[in-house]
Amino acid sequence: MFDSGFGGLTVARALIDLLPAEHLVYIGDTGRYPYGPRPLSEVREFARQITRHLIDNHDVKLVIVACNTASAAALDDLQHEFDVPIIGVIEPGVRSLVSATRNGHVGVIGTVGTIASGAYQAAVAAADPGVKLTCAACPGFVEFVERGETDSDQVHVLAERLLAPLIDADIDTLLLGCTHYPFLARTISDVMGPDVVLVSSADETAFSVRRLLTGSELARTEPARGRGEGAVHRWYSSGDVSWFRELGRRLLGPELDHAESLVWP
Numbered sequence: 001m002f003d004s005g006f007g008g009l010t011v012a013r014a015l016i017d018l019l020p021a022e023h024l025v026y027i028g029d030t031g032r033y034p035y036g037p038r039p040l041s042e043v044r045e046f047a048r049q050i051t052r053h054l055i056d057n058h059d060v061k062l063v064i065v066a067c068n069t070a071s072a073a074a075l076d077d078l079q080h081e082f083d084v085p086i087i088g089v090i091e092p093g094v095r096s097l098v099s100a101t102r103n104g105h106v107g108v109i110g111t112v113g114t115i116a117s118g119a120y121q122a123a124v125a126a127a128d129p130g131v132k133l134t135c136a137a138c139p140g141f142v143e144f145v146e147r148g149e150t151d152s153d154q155v156h157v158l159a160e161r162l163l164a165p166l167i168d169a170d171i172d173t174l175l176l177g178c179t180h181y182p183f184l185a186r187t188i189s190d191v192m193g194p195d196v197v198l199v200s201s202a203d204e205t206a207f208s209v210r211r212l213l214t215g216s217e218l219a220r221t222e223p224a225r226g227r228g229e230g231a232v233h234r235w236y237s238s239g240d241v242s243w244f245r246e247l248g249r250r251l252l253g254p255e256l257d258h259a260e261s262l263v264w265p
């Protein structure tokens with residue numbers, strides 16, 4: 001799986017918890033983050049390069065695009081281009097979103113690239129045309145997470161400004177349509193208030209992976225089935241790997257002690 005940085009760790013956590021027997025290779029493309037403000041065509045090229053790298057160098061059986069911006073930019077192309085199954089985070093997130101709403105009015109927040117791509121607007125309309133959707137881009141949120149600043153006064157002030165249109169729109173459910181945002185859940189929830197349910201795509205994406213693996217007999221089996229002994233997790237960063245280890249340990253856990261450096265040619 002891959003993301004521009006630390007965000008995909010929210011999906012990795014859900015995946016390891018649900019499928020402890022699976023080997024995992026995680027690439028945080030921190031040397032080129034943030035993806036959100038970049039043209040979608042550039043993000044598509046990054047996604048293609050990383051997917052090729054995972055298949056050629058790690059022999060992966062499935063790729064999870066654990067980044068909404070890259071899913072919006074590249075999922076269809078990757079699915080056509082590569083032979084292994086490729087799963088994104090947008091459809092699973094939308095499934096959780098439309099099933100969680102009670103008043104039929106929902107919100108999605110994401111990067112500028114994700115929201116401008118129209119991917120969520122199309123996915124929500126396809127999942128349930130009766131649901132009313134309000135979207136907002138939240139430039140700056142990803143940078144706060146990458147700096148490890150998840151509940152400072154500054155991020156709170158920014159959240160109050162960026163989330164105001166969603167409060168005005170009277171939504172009852174908000175999808176965190178960027179895999180970095182669950183790390184800001186406390187701040188976002190404080191600003192949105194107790195009546196708005198926050199939904200992330202991490203768990204639902206892990207469920208999609210499990211369905212796909214078991215449905216196609218690709219799931220890894222081991223003697224102590226399901227307990228995770230023998231599963232190898234490898235973590236790579238294309239940027240500052242010591243920071244990746246340090247913040248990664250805080251966000252995901254001690255597994256990130258072993259993060260390795262990845263240098264693009």
Ligand code: DGL
Pocket residue numbers: 003004005007008033034035036037066067068069070111114142177178179180
């Ligand atoms: N975590 C990525 C996402 O879900 C975005 C981060 C970025 O802007 O790099 O969209």
